[in-house]
Amino acid sequence: MAGSQHTQTHPKFTWRFLALDASTCSVIHINATTEREARDQSPAGCVMVFAGRLPVQGGGHA
Template identity: 85%
Template sequence: MQSTQTHPKFTWRFLALGVSTRNVIHITATTEREARDQSPVGCVMVFACRLPVQGVSHA
């Protein structure tokens, strides 16, 4: 039997430090590990925060 429960997604914010660049990166993922796996290659990723993904409101 498969679980029907969905895992919440978050927006993970990192400071990406490269050899000559610094950027704030936002990645949508379920876990921090998943977000880090999607991060740019060759950057040191410094965790800044985790924000809930907001649903779209149709009024």
């Protein structure tokens, strides 16, 4: 196989979490490539419970 270059783009997903803190519980959605990236974007001070991964809708390829 010829030398391969890493030019493939990674798909983004909508990650769904339950965000829990001392007084509230809410469902949040974060667009990111990986779960780790999504968790890094989550609100500070919340416990994040994974609830689902959905493909990002729209944004057709150019």
